[in-house]
Amino acid sequence: MEEKVKDITSDEQQEYVINMGPQHPSTHGVLRLVVSLKGEIVKNIEPHIGYIHRGIEKMCESITYPQIIHLTDRMDYLSAHINNEAVCLNVEKALEMDIPDRIKVIRTIMSELTRIQSHQLWWASFGMDLGGLTCFFYGLRDREKILDIFEETCGGRMLVSYNCPGGVMYDIHPNFQKRVKEFIKYFRKILPEYDQLLSGNVIFHERSKGIGKLSLEDAISYGVTGPSGRASGFSCDVRKHEPYSAYDRIIFKEILHTEGDTFSRYITRIDEMWESMNIIEQLIDNIPEGPYSVKMKPVIKLPEGEYYQRVETARGELGVYIISDGNKNPYRVKFRSPNFVNLSVFNHITKGFKIADLVAIGGSLDLVIPDIDR
Amino acid sequence: MRSIINYLKEIILGVWSLLKGMKVTGSYFFRPSTIVTQKYPSNRKDLVMFERFKGEVVMPHNEKNEHKCTGCGICELNCPNGTIEVISKTIITEDGKKKRAIDKHIYRLGMCTFCALCVKTCPSNALAFSQKFEHAVFNRAHLIKTLNKPGSQLMKGVE
Structure with a gap:
């Protein structure tokens, strides 16, 4: 009896295990984290995933290539357009097609708009995670402008399904260029407000600087890509290293920061929004004339073989791997989703910090759970 | 200090x-x-969605109650979720030929993912998207819709 009492009070063995999620607002979806705590200090995190597993990869094996596209919308729903593009580029690569410049430019503009709206929503929810509810309203307010542009041209707001193998579904709306220019003019004025609200806030600095440090070596060995990897100095921008669509003809710089803490992951994303606006401005005035879609066969059959295409989504590198046996359905489809890989580093960078920091670090990794489970 | x-x-x-x-x-x-807030239920009358907005799939009919659907079933083939079911029948035309026509074009709104493949691939442009976005119903059976109106016919000149 005496021994038991001793056990409970001894410092070394007091570990308290709590479940965070699957229904927790700051995990941004159905992610369950089994957190071992010692007092307030996080000792270990064990992510349990699979609550929103829909078997998208398996479903892809039984449907045709144009039908796969609308499923990829539902993986990383915040960069839906870029996911669509990845599949289309892979199919086009397999068929060795030449894509007209107009399609490439339209896709690039749309991708960058998607990146901005994704980072806006991330900023909104990250601010809310750290207790700034104003951020949430302002972020969503500005995101609405991009969603309206999408709605006018693509017909969908979030799950756009705008790409199809060989081009895009519809031509851009006559108002498209005017609206995008209006948005950029508006957002260039608004983005400094984001800095005043959150980036310069002393409470935010206290909660994010030096928290959740990820070194360059660890970022490379864990394979953390996207803004989270680039904040550690890992040069991993697929747009730069392996340009697809129209990225080879525009001048932009890869945002790199070296600190690797929560604050530098934050500032990387803010800088990326500026850079995305630069990219759009270079392209929006000179969209070449031409068809918006190449005429495809009614039934698309890929030649036998293996194909891989990677693109840069708002969260990192998305790889689409297709094995074809010559039929209209793929034999196997594998998605290398950025969020699944970024989640693996969560435990490593959170160990030793307080439980309140866990929310900040999780927010800064910008996880989208349906992309993890697929 | x-x-x-x-x-x-x-x-x-x-x-x-x-x-x-x-x-x-x-x-x-x-x-x-x-301020960007909209007072939603009270501004219903002047709330206009964009013309390409994917609300739900409809089959436009003209004033003579005629549609363009030939019953070829390409939309059913292209739908990834089994949302569309085309039930066709054989009719005898005026000159005594047998011809295929649709009996029912069933559309299950509850299963639709709005990928627009049916509208895009229809060879006779018989399908379109409407801008209606208020889909809530009290009974799930109301989400299963028959797109062709009762008594409707194929438009003349559409093969």
Whole structure:
């Protein structure tokens, strides 16, 4: 009896295990984290995933290539357009097609708009995670402008399904260029407000600087890509290293920061929004004339073989791997989703910090759970 | 001494950064033109969706109750979820030929993912998207819709 009492009070063995999620607002979806705590200090995190597993990869094996596209919308729903593009580029690569410049430019503009709206929503929810509810309203307010542009041209707001193998579904709306220019003019004025609200806030600095440090070596060995990897100095921008669509003809710089803490992951994303606006401005005035879609066969059959295409989504590198046996359905489809890989580093960078920091670090990794489970 | 100065400096800088943020939020008080909130249920009448908005799939009929659907079933083939079911029948035309026509074009709104493949691939442009977005119903069976109107016929000249 005496021994038991001793056990409970001894410092070394007091570990308290709590479940965070699957229904927790700051995990941004159905992610369950089994957190071992010692007092307030996080000792270990064990992510349990699979609550929103829909078997998208398996479903892809039984449907045709144009039908796969609308499923990829539902993986990383915040960069839906870029996911669509990845599949289309892979199919086009397999068929060795030449894509007209107009399609490439339209896709690039749309991708960058998607990146901005994704980072806006991330900023909104990250601010809310750290207790700034104003951020949430302002972020969503500005995101609405991009969603309206999408709605006018693509017909969908979030799950756009705008790409199809060989081009895009519809031509851009006559108002498209005017609206995008209006948005950029508006957002260039608004983005400094984001800095005043959150980036310069002393409470935010206290909660994010030096928290959740990820070194360059660890970022490379864990394979953390996207803004989270680039904040550690890992040069991993697929747009730069392996340009697809129209990225080879525009001048932009890869945002790199070296600190690797929560604050530098934050500032990387803010800088990326500026850079995305630069990219759009270079392209929006000179969209070449031409068809918006190449005429495809009614039934698309890929030649036998293996194909891989990677693109840069708002969260990192998305790889689409297709094995074809010559039929209209793929034999196997594998998605290398950025969020699944970024989640693996969560435990490593959170160990030793307080439980309140866990929310900040999780927010800064910008996880989208349906992309993890697929 | 220095630590006290630093401490006071931190407090002043902290208050200054807070005031900077408050300035942003406060300035919106005096700019009512920047408010974007819509009063949704009461603005229903002048709430117009964009013309390409994917609300639900409909089959446009003209004033003579004629549609363009030939019953070829390409939409059913292209639908990834089994949302569309085309039930066709054989009719005898005026000159005595047997011809395929649709009996029912069933559309299950509850299963639709709005990928627009049916509308895009229809060879006779018989399907379109409507801008209706208020889909809530009290009974799930109401989500299963028959797109062709009762008594409707194939438009003349559409093969």
